[in-house]
Amino acid sequence: MTLALEGIKIIDMGYYLPAAYCTQMLGDMGAEIIKMEEPIGPKHRRGGAGVSAAPGPGADEKSAYDFFNRNKKSLILDLKSKDALAVFQQLATQADVMIENMRPGVAKRLGIDYEAVQKINPRMIYCSISGFGQDSPYKQVAGHDPNYCSIAGAQMLNRDREKKPVRFGVPLGDIGTALHAAIGILTAVIARQQTGKGQYIDTSMTDSVFSFVSRSLRTWLNPDLWTNTEFGEVVLGPLEVKGGQFISVGNIEPYFWERFCRTIGREDFIPHKDAKGAKGEEVKSAIKEILLTKTRDEWVDILTQADTAITPVLEPEEVLENQHILQRKLVLELDHPRLGKIKQMGFPIKLSDTPGQVRSFAPFAGQHSEEILQGLGYSLDEIRKLKETGAIQ
Numbered sequence: 001m002t003l004a005l006e007g008i009k010i011i012d013m014g015y016y017l018p019a020a021y022c023t024q025m026l027g028d029m030g031a032e033i034i035k036m037e038e039p040i041g042p043k044h045r046r047g048g049a050g051v052s053a054a055p056g057p058g059a060d061e062k063s064a065y066d067f068f069n070r071n072k073k074s075l076i077l078d079l080k081s082k083d084a085l086a087v088f089q090q091l092a093t094q095a096d097v098m099i100e101n102m103r104p105g106v107a108k109r110l111g112i113d114y115e116a117v118q119k120i121n122p123r124m125i126y127c128s129i130s131g132f133g134q135d136s137p138y139k140q141v142a143g144h145d146p147n148y149c150s151i152a153g154a155q156m157l158n159r160d161r162e163k164k165p166v167r168f169g170v171p172l173g174d175i176g177t178a179l180h181a182a183i184g185i186l187t188a189v190i191a192r193q194q195t196g197k198g199q200y201i202d203t204s205m206t207d208s209v210f211s212f213v214s215r216s217l218r219t220w221l222n223p224d225l226w227t228n229t230e231f232g233e234v235v236l237g238p239l240e241v242k243g244g245q246f247i248s249v250g251n252i253e254p255y256f257w258e259r260f261c262r263t264i265g266r267e268d269f270i271p272h273k274d275a276k277g278a279k280g281e282e283v284k285s286a287i288k289e290i291l292l293t294k295t296r297d298e299w300v301d302i303l304t305q306a307d308t309a310i311t312p313v314l315e316p317e318e319v320l321e322n323q324h325i326l327q328r329k330l331v332l333e334l335d336h337p338r339l340g341k342i343k344q345m346g347f348p349i350k351l352s353d354t355p356g357q358v359r360s361f362a363p364f365a366g367q368h369s370e371e372i373l374q375g376l377g378y379s380l381d382e383i384r385k386l387k388e389t390g391a392i393q
Helices: 017-028 059-065 082-094 106-110 114-120 145-152 172-195 205-212 214-221 254-263 267-272 277-291 296-305 316-321 323-327 369-375 380-389
Strands: 009-013 032-037 072-076 097-100 125-130 200-204 236-240 246-250 310-312 331-336 340-345
Touching (some): 009 017, 009 082, 017 072, 017 097, 017 125, 017 172, 032 082, 072 369, 082 114, 082 380, 097 172, 145 172, 145 205, 172 200, 200 205, 236 277, 246 296, 267 277, 316 323, 369 380
Parallel strands (some): 009 032, 009 097, 097 125, 125 200
Antiparallel strands (some): 236 246, 246 310, 331 340
8 A cells, every 4th residue: 555655755863752753643654764863872862752762671562662663764873973974964865854853053063954964965854843943042941841831821821720830731842843843844845846945944842832822822912802711610621520530521602501501400500601700609619519419420421411512531541442542543453573462552644545554663773774774875894894983883
């Protein structure tokens, strides 16, 4: 079966989740992904979703379940070596896309920045991922997902009942940036079909998060034109029920709210969906008390039959067995050659004719170094010498 991105070769120099997830998605759709990794040693980078398992005890299992790095090949290069840089340059002449997530300026110091790569391959699409972007006044400031969410305004939109900011339970900036990087790369691939040239993609994690506050941004920019309704917690969000579990309600529309109120036996609350002050507290307190009289599954059954917006709040083990997750094949069961049946994340994008495919499990670090160099025309003797000098592993 032909895959959608078959024939596209990508150099992946991303050690962290945004780049790793971006190239995972592109690899699932058929792109050839070559992971370029740091030498294994005392200073070998151990963390990061884009780091392959070092060969040794436990590596088999880690690679089997490491879906972020599936459908990829691993090449270890010490880019501080001139010989390794020559290998990179040769590989770059054959690649379509390169993605890196170094701090701005590092790629230039290594001689692998966009300007350097463009000279040897004008068709190269080069995607940089960083916290704040290449020209931000914060470009050299260290950070992680919560830092970028804070600058972009998302953090203060996620607050507890005391209005204090609460950390997101999912890496919003990491996942969002992966999606935006993938969109940018695919857009540049289409543009190249028209222009014949590659281009540079500057992807910032803060920028990606900022796009997610767009609904609030409309109000921030034009408070006289737009108003963001702050729905009460009994209208939108999780609510505790009997037994300490939770349901999630989303009765924003008047007809959903009306059905909800009738079903719980409080038709008198129908006019007070957006009530504030004492009345709002009365409605909230009464509904919370009513919900504590039945279990999660009882309420889900009752309120679903009444056609309100209601779902259970699932625990992780319940998520993995949920009928939606199973029907949509969001968890795949795969045959591993040594470990037997293992499970990985499925494909959130469903294509009818060219669906995603798991063609290989994640590699060990440096597993394909020889294979990739032989593909570039290096002899076994030349590869041996490169290993002896430490240029490759």
